[in-house]
Amino acid sequence: MSQITDLTLAQLKQALGDGDLSSVEITTAFLDRIDSLNPELNAFITISHEDACKAAADADAARAKGKAPAFAGLPMAHKDLFCTDGTRTTCGSKMLADFVAPYDAHVVSRCQQAGLISLGKLNMDEFAMGSSNENSFFGAVKNPWDLSRVPGGSSGGSAAAVAARMTPLATATDTGGSIRQPAALTGTSGLKPTYGRVSRFGMIAFASSLDQGGLIAHTAEDIALGLGLIAGHDPRDSTSADQAVPDYTATLNDSLKGKIIGLPAQFFDERLDPAMRRSMDDVLDVFRSLGATTVDVSLDHIAEAIPAYYVIAPAEASSNLSRFDGVRFGYRADNPKDLTDLYERSRGEGFGSEVKRRILIGTYALSEGYYDAYYKKAQQIRRLIKQDFEQALSQCDLLFGPTTPSTAFVIGEKTADPVAMYLEDIYTVATNMAGLPGGSFQAPLIDGLPSGYQLTGPAFGEGAILNAAHQIQTATDWHTLRPEGL
Numbered sequence: 001m002s003q004i005t006d007l008t009l010a011q012l013k014q015a016l017g018d019g020d021l022s023s024v025e026i027t028t029a030f031l032d033r034i035d036s037l038n039p040e041l042n043a044f045i046t047i048s049h050e051d052a053c054k055a056a057a058d059a060d061a062a063r064a065k066g067k068a069p070a071f072a073g074l075p076m077a078h079k080d081l082f083c084t085d086g087t088r089t090t091c092g093s094k095m096l097a098d099f100v101a102p103y104d105a106h107v108v109s110r111c112q113q114a115g116l117i118s119l120g121k122l123n124m125d126e127f128a129m130g131s132s133n134e135n136s137f138f139g140a141v142k143n144p145w146d147l148s149r150v151p152g153g154s155s156g157g158s159a160a161a162v163a164a165r166m167t168p169l170a171t172a173t174d175t176g177g178s179i180r181q182p183a184a185l186t187g188t189s190g191l192k193p194t195y196g197r198v199s200r201f202g203m204i205a206f207a208s209s210l211d212q213g214g215l216i217a218h219t220a221e222d223i224a225l226g227l228g229l230i231a232g233h234d235p236r237d238s239t240s241a242d243q244a245v246p247d248y249t250a251t252l253n254d255s256l257k258g259k260i261i262g263l264p265a266q267f268f269d270e271r272l273d274p275a276m277r278r279s280m281d282d283v284l285d286v287f288r289s290l291g292a293t294t295v296d297v298s299l300d301h302i303a304e305a306i307p308a309y310y311v312i313a314p315a316e317a318s319s320n321l322s323r324f325d326g327v328r329f330g331y332r333a334d335n336p337k338d339l340t341d342l343y344e345r346s347r348g349e350g351f352g353s354e355v356k357r358r359i360l361i362g363t364y365a366l367s368e369g370y371y372d373a374y375y376k377k378a379q380q381i382r383r384l385i386k387q388d389f390e391q392a393l394s395q396c397d398l399l400f401g402p403t404t405p406s407t408a409f410v411i412g413e414k415t416a417d418p419v420a421m422y423l424e425d426i427y428t429v430a431t432n433m434a435g436l437p438g439g440s441f442q443a444p445l446i447d448g449l450p451s452g453y454q455l456t457g458p459a460f461g462e463g464a465i466l467n468a469a470h471q472i473q474t475a476t477d478w479h480t481l482r483p484e485g486l
């Protein structure tokens with residue numbers, strides 16, 4: 001048998017259920033691997049050795065009595081913006097470096113109820129702002145495929161931890177691409193569900209109308225297993241959808257015969273890197289061999305997605321982050337002269353530079369006299385983008401394209417140029433503006449580095465995305481490729 005840490009969540013579940021492995025064996029194997037790899041990769045901010053070992057022993061005992069829930073004793077890890085009762089939740093920020101939430105996020109409690117064990121909390125760009133994980137107060141995360149490169153962001157810790165087999169499953173969030181882009185750059189599978197499919201309760205807010213929790217794993221099958229646990233209505237989030245959760249694993253093996261894959265012209269124009277194009281063509285060949293057909297579609301306003309997103313997201317962030325004032329919770333500056341000094345220095349010292357940039361942009365865009373020119377205009381563009389997707393998806397079952405313009409870039413390469421960094425999200429932000437589900441899955445390597453293809457579906461079409469990706473993963477081995485020596 002291969003090493004325990006090589007197994008997917010589905011394989012671990014099977015081995016645990018069959019009695020071939022115990023939870024203590026599984027949990028210890030992953031914790032040992034985290035201990036040996038984390039000093040270099042920096043994927044975890046907090047490692048929960050004690051709690052995880054105790055939970056594993058309890059799970060084995062419950063299983064022996066025949067009283068264990070379905071996922072009892074299986075390990076996972078949470079992006080460090082999901083609040084966890086008793087374990088600190090930093091959001092990658094000095095502002096929350098010592099913050100311990102008094103409750104669990106909805107996603108965290110759902111996982112716990114199913115029996116999953118948390119191995120710890122995963123590194124991320126501060127307040128989920130970034131595309132490279134270089135904005136974390138806790139330091140950059142390294143890409144397991146090449147330690148000189150970024151793993152993507154903001155869920156870079158989640159993606160790197162799965163890619164390096166430090167956990168089989170990780171939670172993540174996606175406001176403009178933060179699940180899909182790091183999944184693509186690390187050779188993992190990632191799904192951003194439909195807005196409202198997964199409750200945001202206990203998820204530290206960045207841009208509330210765009211934020212959505214989801215998962216990163218090795219396979220579409222593992223995501224289907226996990227999504228079934230975290231999806232569903234939660235009255236504590238007023239935007240949570242009151243819609244039944246299907247069994248996502250039940251449709252994984254549906255045939256793709258007769259399915260129509262839409263190819264947005266704007267994703268395949270002359271700007272697409274030729275190597276990325278070849279990689280996408282290889283994936284499309286497999287779709288066709290499985291009986292799917294393709295149709296050309298258009299997303300006319302996609303070029304406006306980045307500028308509109310980088311008005312709306314900072315506007316919402318500037319409002320959400322006003323709560324970090326040094327008074328109620330979070331970092332507080334020492335010896336303030338007066339109240340204004342307390343606010344100014346707590347925020348000045350607690351936030352990093354990208355977060356400050358977003359607060360400034362957002363406050364400007366929302367201010368009297370500029371609101372109509374920026375925020376309102378951006379919302380109008382958002383509506384047009386939503387209509388483009390509705391129109392395109394009326395002609396096909398799923399939209400297909402690259403997840404990122406290129407493979408993982410070198411650490412430091414884009415930090416001095418925020419606009420170059422923002423353009424990294426060119427294929428991903430529009431999905432959030434439209435509130436639709438999107439997944440990124442492994443495509444062929446390009447010069448030894450992972451590339452990812454993206455599938456976007458209609459609202460609540462997560463099952464169709466996972467089905468299509470699972471079929472590709474059944475027919476190819478791209479999802480099994482791993483960094484040399486790891």
Ligand code: GLN
Pocket residue numbers: 128129130131153154173174175176177178179206313425
């Ligand atoms: N890279 C995008 C940003 O910096 C998206 C981040 C995200 O999805 N959380 O805003």
